[in-house]
Amino acid sequence: MKILVTGNAGFIGFHTAKKLLERGDNVVGFDNVNDYYDVDLKEARLKILKETAKRFGSDYHFFRHDLADRQAVEDCFTDHKFDRVIHLAAQAGVRYSLINPHSYVQSNIIGFTNIIEACRHAWTPHLTYASTSSVYGANTSMPFSEHQGVDHPLQFYAATKRANELMAHSYSHLYKLPTTGLRFFTVYGPWGRPDMALFRFTQNILEGKPIPVFNEGNHTRDFTYIDDIVEGVIRASDDIVRPNPEWNSDQPDPASSNAPFRIFNIGNNNPVQLNAYIEAIEEAVGKKAQKELLPLQPGDVPDTYADSTALEQAVGYKPNTPVTEGVAKFVEWYRGFYDV
Numbered sequence: 001m002k003i004l005v006t007g008n009a010g011f012i013g014f015h016t017a018k019k020l021l022e023r024g025d026n027v028v029g030f031d032n033v034n035d036y037y038d039v040d041l042k043e044a045r046l047k048i049l050k051e052t053a054k055r056f057g058s059d060y061h062f063f064r065h066d067l068a069d070r071q072a073v074e075d076c077f078t079d080h081k082f083d084r085v086i087h088l089a090a091q092a093g094v095r096y097s098l099i100n101p102h103s104y105v106q107s108n109i110i111g112f113t114n115i116i117e118a119c120r121h122a123w124t125p126h127l128t129y130a131s132t133s134s135v136y137g138a139n140t141s142m143p144f145s146e147h148q149g150v151d152h153p154l155q156f157y158a159a160t161k162r163a164n165e166l167m168a169h170s171y172s173h174l175y176k177l178p179t180t181g182l183r184f185f186t187v188y189g190p191w192g193r194p195d196m197a198l199f200r201f202t203q204n205i206l207e208g209k210p211i212p213v214f215n216e217g218n219h220t221r222d223f224t225y226i227d228d229i230v231e232g233v234i235r236a237s238d239d240i241v242r243p244n245p246e247w248n249s250d251q252p253d254p255a256s257s258n259a260p261f262r263i264f265n266i267g268n269n270n271p272v273q274l275n276a277y278i279e280a281i282e283e284a285v286g287k288k289a290q291k292e293l294l295p296l297q298p299g300d301v302p303d304t305y306a307d308s309t310a311l312e313q314a315v316g317y318k319p320n321t322p323v324t325e326g327v328a329k330f331v332e333w334y335r336g337f338y339d340v
């Protein structure tokens with residue numbers, strides 16, 4: 001199979017592309033390798049993808065372009081005919097969307113439009129794309145289910161991701177393009193993002209610097225280990241959905257397994273308090289953190305908790321990595337990669 005993975009220089013896209021190459025798929029990557037965080041880390045991931053393709057005898061091509069460049073996206077779809085598209089490139093990060101909203105429009109709205117238009121014209125059999133638990137906002141009942149209302153996002157980032165879900169719905173409705181949106185819940189693990197808590201906390205603890213702990217560490221997150229996420233993404237992408245006579249495009253069930261428009265939670269179904277997460281990092285690093293206790297940040301939600309039953313029923317998704325194990329794997333990777 002030939003699969004387009006956008007955002008393959010990024011954390012989740014890298015792991016997804018690597019797994020696909022290892023199982024013998026041909027992968028085309030698309031990423032502008034922007035400097036939202038350390039470009040050297042992104043280049044190191046790209047180097048590993050090249051080596052993996054060589055080792056497993058898979059084909060690997062890379063487009064270093066901006067998704068907002070319509071011509072570049074069209075050229076990519078002209079050069080290659082894809083059996084699947086897994087769209088993971090985006091301007092990620094909740095807090096940065098308060099600082100630079102325009103980059104979210106550029107990547108998440110214009111970029112998404114270019115990808116979904118290209119899928120439509122190329123008759124791509126299935127578009128799977130990244131959404132986020134942030135679409136639930138606050139004041140939702142626990143655990144979060146796909147049937148809950150999601151029209152009160154707290155951050156601009158979440159608003160752009162919710163917009164993607166609505167855009168996908170319109171394309172599924174108008175053009176019968178099968179789409180699957182996956183609402184990720186705080187993904188962590190080796191090669192993780194430097195702007196996320198696990199990376200920053202590990203770095204600061206190792207360097208003897210204080211760590212900023214918002215909401216005094218009392219909020220909970222459904223931290224989901226990268227290998228579990230990749231397994232779910234690939235299973236969802238492989239599971240091509242097609243329109244059927246019972247499908248009602250005016251009242252689609254977001255988690256129905258037989259509609260061309262689907263949305264699933266993909267989490268760990270087991271929220272952990274931030275303070276317990278920090279304890280796991282301290283344990284793995286072998287050093288106590290100096291905590292700088294701070295209030296909840298504007299736009300932050302107090303708790304996230306996934307109900308991933310629908311994805312389990314549709315494709316057998318079952319996360320099975322406890323946070324202590326996943327955090328230890330991250331710290332081991334961090335020490336090796338940065339030689340500390």
Ligand code: NAD
Nearest residue numbers: 007009010011012032034066067089090107130184186187
């Ligand atoms: P990441 O920032 O590591 O990866 C995103 C990649 O997309 C980067 O390599 C970046 O260079 C690329 N990119 C951004 N804008 C682009 C553009 N305009 N053109 C081309 N490439 C562009 O982030 P990630 O953590 O791997 O996240 C992957 C996806 O999952 C994103 O859509 C993100 O919003 C979503 N998500 C992630 C998490 C998480 O916890 N990591 C949680 C919820 C949702």
